[in-house]
Amino acid sequence: MRLIQFVKRNMVLTLVFVILLILAFVFDRPEAIYRGYINILQSPSVLISDYILIGGLGATLFNAATVLMFNLVMIKKLNISMSGPVFAGILTIAGFSFFGKNIFNTLPIYLGIYLFSKAQKLEFRSFIIVTLFSTGISPLVSFLIFGTSWPLYFGIPAGIIAGVIAGFILPALSAHTMRFHRGYNLYNIGFALGILSMLFAVIFHSLNIDLNVGGPTSEQYHIELVWISLGLSALFMIIGLVLDRKLLLRYPALMKQSGRLVSDFVKDFGKPLAFFNVGVMGLLSVGVLLVLGLKLNGPVMGGILTVMGFGAFGKHPRNSLPVIFGAWLGVVITNYSFDSVGMVTALLFVTAVAPISGRYGIIIGVIAGFLHILITPLAYVFQGGFDLYNNGFAAGFVAALMIPFLEMIIKDKKEEQHE
Amino acid sequence: MNRLEAKVNAKIIQQLSFFLMTNRVKDFHIHVQPTDNGVQFLISSKDISRELLDYMMEKANKKRELEVEIYGFELLGDESAHNELDVLGAFIDRMETYTEKDIHHLIITRTYPYKE
Numbered sequence: 001m002r003l004i005q006f007v008k009r010n011m012v013l014t015l016v017f018v019i020l021l022i023l024a025f026v027f028d029r030p031e032a033i034y035r036g037y038i039n040i041l042q043s044p045s046v047l048i049s050d051y052i053l054i055g056g057l058g059a060t061l062f063n064a065a066t067v068l069m070f071n072l073v074m075i076k077k078l079n080i081s082m083s084g085p086v087f088a089g090i091l092t093i094a095g096f097s098f099f100g101k102n103i104f105n106t107l108p109i110y111l112g113i114y115l116f117s118k119a120q121k122l123e124f125r126s127f128i129i130v131t132l133f134s135t136g137i138s139p140l141v142s143f144l145i146f147g148t149s150w151p152l153y154f155g156i157p158a159g160i161i162a163g164v165i166a167g168f169i170l171p172a173l174s175a176h177t178m179r180f181h182r183g184y185n186l187y188n189i190g191f192a193l194g195i196l197s198m199l200f201a202v203i204f205h206s207l208n209i210d211l212n213v214g215g216p217t218s219e220q221y222h223i224e225l226v227w228i229s230l231g232l233s234a235l236f237m238i239i240g241l242v243l244d245r246k247l248l249l250r251y252p253a254l255m256k257q258s259g260r261l262v263s264d265f266v267k268d269f270g271k272p273l274a275f276f277n278v279g280v281m282g283l284l285s286v287g288v289l290l291v292l293g294l295k296l297n298g299p300v301m302g303g304i305l306t307v308m309g310f311g312a313f314g315k316h317p318r319n320s321l322p323v324i325f326g327a328w329l330g331v332v333i334t335n336y337s338f339d340s341v342g343m344v345t346a347l348l349f350v351t352a353v354a355p356i357s358g359r360y361g362i363i364i365g366v367i368a369g370f371l372h373i374l375i376t377p378l379a380y381v382f383q384g385g386f387d388l389y390n391n392g393f394a395a396g397f398v399a400a401l402m403i404p405f406l407e408m409i410i411k412d413k414k415e416e417q418h419e
Numbered sequence: 420m421n422r423l424e425a426k427v428n429a430k431i432i433q434q435l436s437f438f439l440m441t442n443r444v445k446d447f448h449i450h451v452q453p454t455d456n457g458v459q460f461l462i463s464s465k466d467i468s469r470e471l472l473d474y475m476m477e478k479a480n481k482k483r484e485l486e487v488e489i490y491g492f493e494l495l496g497d498e499s500a501h502n503e504l505d506v507l508g509a510f511i512d513r514m515e516t517y518t519e520k521d522i523h524h525l526i527i528t529r530t531y532p533y534k535e
Contacts, residue, residue, distance in 0.1 A: 083484060083487075085486065085490065126485055126489045126532075130489070175490075175493050183494045262505070267481060267484070
């Protein structure tokens with residue numbers, strides 16, 4: 001009973017932290033973890049930087065665990081309840097700690113948001129959703145310090161100041177971008193960060209600073225990552241079922257949701273069902289990758305954890321599968337290829353536009369997924385690689401392109417019911 | 420009432436009036452009444468069906484979420500978002516209904532989260 005109460009209060013994430021930390025020391029010796037972790041902290045971290053290649057699996061898991069723990073402590077100190085968006089934010093941070101985020105490059109951005117909240121005379125805790133997702137632009141900090149060949153006495157202040165500025169601008173910008181896609185891009189902040197990244201990229205380009213510092217990925221730990229993903233997915237499903245054995249009766253109701261922002265499955269359906277859906281989304285992600293014969297690496301692992309996180313905040317199999325199928329179709333019938341890790345991750349991150357499928361049906365969902373996969377590589381070129389949520393940037397354009405048209409021509413089912 | 424709270428109140432009125440109009444409620448009255456620490460929106464109409472009132476209660480009478488208030492601010496009052504009232508629920512504390520002399524009344528209470 002004590003364990004159940006603990007799980008109910010802390011939403012399993014503390015358990016995930018412990019698992020990641022233990023696994024770190026299972027896969028590597030402490031010295032190797034230390035060396036790898038230093039390499040991770042000193043990496044420019046620009047898309048796509050696979051921390052498993054840079055620091056090893058042990059150090060990457062250690063990095064994910066520390067970043068996760070830091071954010072859990074922050075949530076606790078701010079006395080914020082673990083709602084769907086907060087849960088999604090924290091698991092997204094853990095996921096991106098496999099390829100771009102670390103404790104060092106996230107803090108200046110948090111500081112920027114904190115200063116914005118003070119300037120607005122609002123409580124910092126009110127900005128918690130923006131704060132958690134804000135770290136998508138953390139490579140900006142690492143790049144200026146470690147990726148420019150500037151001396152550290154110049155690079156460190158430049159990186160910190162740039163991070164603070166990005167954090168300060170983001171809350172207002174992300175509120176505004178919500179209007180652009182009308183809540184149909186679950187990675188709204190990814191879109192806002194894409195705009196910010198674009199601004200920084202053009203500034204650096206004008207200064208003749210080379211931005212092409214992303215590197216290859218490592219598929220060396222494919223099997224281990226598959227088992228970690230499956231284990232975490234099973235953990236969430238089992239805990240959900242233990243907390244509420246009748247949750248499957250309510251699962252169809254959850255899957256009827258469009259998933260449009262701001263869909264908080266924890267608030268609307270309770271923690272047990274939200275947990276269960278988180279686990280299902282993890283299994284679905286791994287299943288799709290295995291069926292297509294694709295290998296797991298740091299970025300792909302990040303994608304899996306992010307999709308799992310959004311299992312509490314808008315994504316479910318019914319609205320996700322059509323867009324994933326559309327993305328797969330986009331790769332298969334064009335000259336794109338799954339040899340590119342960007343395409344593999346896009347297969348998971350395409351679920352940013354899942355609400356389009358949830359609202360307008362399977363066919364429209366497939367089209368949205370298809371368009372997303374076409375736009376994603378161009379979005380990367382456009383934003384320069386400082387926005388880790390490149391798919392969020394692409395998804396914003398997909399939603400903005402489709403929604404005004406769809407709202408004009410397709411009558412909403414709910415609207416018809418009330419007529 | 421500060422500027423941000425005025426904007427939220429205006430968006431709540433926009434969301435509610437759009438919802439009612441698109442659900443064929445032609446004749447209704449919205450009264451905005453300040454309280455000690457917030458505001459009440461009092462909606463009265465003969466046109467609102469019991470079914471519609473129940474639907475509104477189901478959609479909007481949910482737990483208040485301050486963090487969603489900041490994040491989802493721009494989605495509130497979005498008249499192109501069909502009839503969703505889900506976002507509204509994050510901005511209000513309570514929604515109550517009662518019927519008196521064939522007129523349905525809806526009372527929506529919102530406390531201001533921030534001090535002046």
